[in-house]
Amino acid sequence: MRKRLILALLIVSFAVFTFAVTEIEFWHAMGGAQGTTVNEIVASFNEANPDIVVEAIYVGNYSALQQKLLVSAESKTLPALSQAYGNWTARLIPRDAVQELNSLISDPEVGLTDEEWDAIWNPFKKMVTWGDTVYALPFNKSTYVLYYNTDLFEQYGLEVPKTMDDLLFAAMMLTEDKNNDGQIDQYGFGFRTTIDHFMIFLRANGGEAIDIKPDGSVEVTINSPEAKEALQLMYDMAHTYKVALFQGGYLDAPFGDGQIAMFV
Template sequence: MRSAVLSVLTVFSLLIFECRSPATRKVKVRFWHAMGGEAQKTLKELVSEFERLNPDIKIELVAMGNYDALAQKLLGAVAVQNPPTIAQMYENWTTQLHAAGQLEYLEDYIYGANGINTAELTDIYPGLLENNRWNGKILTLPFNKSVPVYYYNVEMLRQAGYDSFPRSWTEFREMCRKLIRRNPDGSISTWATANGTDIWIFGSMLFQRGGKFLAQEDG
């Protein structure tokens, strides 16, 4: 949670120096997101705390309900040149928006006089921060990251000779072969595992095996 808190407050603080009007010293920041449930509750608490510490700034939280709706409205808003100040987005949205010239590098804000210190920046997991760089420069900041976990039937694993979950893909593959159950006609009655088909899940597994989406850099 600390990394998430840091990311949200970092984004807010960076925008202060970008948007603040010298004349009025009042800033309104529109923040589009797709958070719900407890995550949205936590986000509202973070915003309230930020506004308490910065009374001259108003954060307008706009919940889009889900990622599909957020993507559609965000790209539509960009098309009519009325985007929010900041928005939650997937990496592939970043590619589209950056190609359209709609995103700004954050280096000057992060490392500027009113930026964040080294300790705060290093509090973000290196892998997550690197995933937000474009040509070596920070273009976005990690906001929330989903971590896949496996739920498994302990008894079925025990019957297959396992007292713990595999720690490598090789072991996992071998375990799955042992867990598959077939009908007399050879058809499968019990699958060993089931995964989602989202691109981020497929991509994670592909990269872990040393694969690439494209055979060459030029596609």
């Protein structure tokens, strides 16, 4: 009887250990349709891994997520996983708040095969690597493209801009005070007052913010003639020629309302 009892207790003990579930919080800033997709991916993972439960927690916009991560790093209440920009990650690494991933990526059981790792676009891998250490995995990335109102372009007889001069010309042609009240009703172009949009103009003008040397050293080149020309063009479109609406928020609403004819 005693042997049977010990055996039964061991079986129960092993059963509890075997079916123990690992619960993980995953913070993200994907709302709307993107949030729905994230939840579907998480649900699919949970279904395929019954011993792991990932809880996707929508924190809010990127600013709210960044603030929550930095505050949580101070109080040591960070989640197991989080979406983050590279510059946020760079602030967390010195605080020993981020797990290095080299050992996990190369792990034969839970890691990635060479084929899987090579399939990730190299610039994305560079953005999550500090020195020789990988601290994150690519999650989502925005690609900047020019949106333009095709009906207006046809109405005004314009071609899609291919150069910055073309962009300025189209913006000037499309800007109108339709009711002649002294206020512009339709701007030819719209841009956000962010570093991203400046970088778009800078790169389109053949410039770069930094130059990475073969030895890995970095030279800041933001004060180049190309950068000054790009910034001058943005200033002129907004203030000199007044053909561009500029604001901090997203531009899909003004575009949909007909307030702007183009935006990046």
